[in-house]
Amino acid sequence: xxxxxxxxxxxAQHAAVGPDVQRALSRVxxxxxxxxxxxxxxxxxxxxxYLGVRHAVxxxxxxxxxxxxxxxxxxEPGDEVIVPAFTFFATAGAVWNAGFRPVFCDVDPMTFNxxxxxxxxxxxxxxxxxIPVHLFGQMAPMEEIQELARERDAFVLEDAAQAVGSxxxxxxxxxxxxxxxxxxxxxxNLGAYGDGGLVTTNDGELADRLRKLRVHGxxxxxxxxxxxxxxxxxxxxxxxxxxxxxxLDSWTEARRKNACVYHGALADVPExxxxxxxxxxxxxxxxxxxxxxxxxxxxxxxxxxxxxxGVYYPKALHLQPCFESVGQGKGxxxxxxxxxxxxxxxxxxxxxxEERVERVAEEIRAF
Numbered sequence: 001x002x003x004x005x006x007x008x009x010x011x012a013q014h015a016a017v018g019p020d021v022q023r024a025l026s027r028v029x030x031x032x033x034x035x036x037x038x039x040x041x042x043x044x045x046x047x048x049x050y051l052g053v054r055h056a057v058x059x060x061x062x063x064x065x066x067x068x069x070x071x072x073x074x075x076e077p078g079d080e081v082i083v084p085a086f087t088f089f090a091t092a093g094a095v096w097n098a099g100f101r102p103v104f105c106d107v108d109p110m111t112f113n114x115x116x117x118x119x120x121x122x123x124x125x126x127x128x129x130x131i132p133v134h135l136f137g138q139m140a141p142m143e144e145i146q147e148l149a150r151e152r153d154a155f156v157l158e159d160a161a162q163a164v165g166s167x168x169x170x171x172x173x174x175x176x177x178x179x180x181x182x183x184x185x186x187x188x189n190l191g192a193y194g195d196g197g198l199v200t201t202n203d204g205e206l207a208d209r210l211r212k213l214r215v216h217g218x219x220x221x222x223x224x225x226x227x228x229x230x231x232x233x234x235x236x237x238x239x240x241x242x243x244x245x246x247x248l249d250s251w252t253e254a255r256r257k258n259a260c261v262y263h264g265a266l267a268d269v270p271e272x273x274x275x276x277x278x279x280x281x282x283x284x285x286x287x288x289x290x291x292x293x294x295x296x297x298x299x300x301x302x303x304x305x306x307x308x309x310g311v312y313y314p315k316a317l318h319l320q321p322c323f324e325s326v327g328q329g330k331g332x333x334x335x336x337x338x339x340x341x342x343x344x345x346x347x348x349x350x351x352x353x354e355e356r357v358e359r360v361a362e363e364i365r366a367f
Contacts, residue, residue, distance in 0.1 A: 007308030012351035024239035039235035053175040053200045055207035058233030062161045062183020063090040065197035069179040070098035072209045082130040084114045085316040085336035092317045104318040106333040110276040116144035129155035134163035134173045137284040142176040162286035169280045174200040192237040254350035255285040258357050265361035288348035301367045310345040
């Protein structure tokens, strides 16, 4: 029987970087400084330098990296934030939990990302912010969205949870809008050994506000200028991420090579719609996601042959029961609704190798 091909294999990555990570963890244990502190500060500086942004603020998770900038806006009742209907739940959940009303927009079915047109279609006079999600590792057309937001004095929060290292026209994800949100969940291209997040911004006042909000609203213990929360990045997670960061570019190139093999092997399969990359985008392929009408049958075929796959995402956010009160029912966002029935993500992790990529493609062709 052929070797199994999992959707993701973190053990393969650990085999390569395990010694570096162990040394980093030992450094923190010996220091006995486990929350924020020098390790987190060093990671924030390294990430700011890597991305080319002035400020990076570590926090407890990618969800909090979305929540904290939204809370910093201090919403009034009825204020709205536009989010794509086709993305992970945290994007809309953070909007709701920050006190805004989420308004869902459609996406481009070829890139899976929002466009100026899809955002503008649901804009109202209550729109305070828009969250373009750089889904699966490709940036949305930020120049169009920035232009629209500037025209209407709205805040732009980039959801770059899946897009660390991706670029558009030379600018890194998370550095173009008013703020960017990153996740270091273990499955991400740069993953921690648990939860972790980061907010980026070029606005010094916003960065200062975020640093207060993540520690109960104050810089000094027992002195609270704001009503904040507990969303601190652990030093252990920062140490893991610092050990992994030097490897990120080589991992990205391996992902891009795997994607290129898929492109070549599946380009002439008429039943498959391959993911499209916008001109001037540098895609980092957190997921390699194609579209196929017989998605569930294909997934079963692959599973029977020991090949992992994933469905991101099986239900559009505007159709989730918890957002029924928003009032955007079935049929209102057709592209997002079609995608939920067709998308299939294939293994693309760096250690996969060309031979296994070709095997996955061969099974798809056989189906």
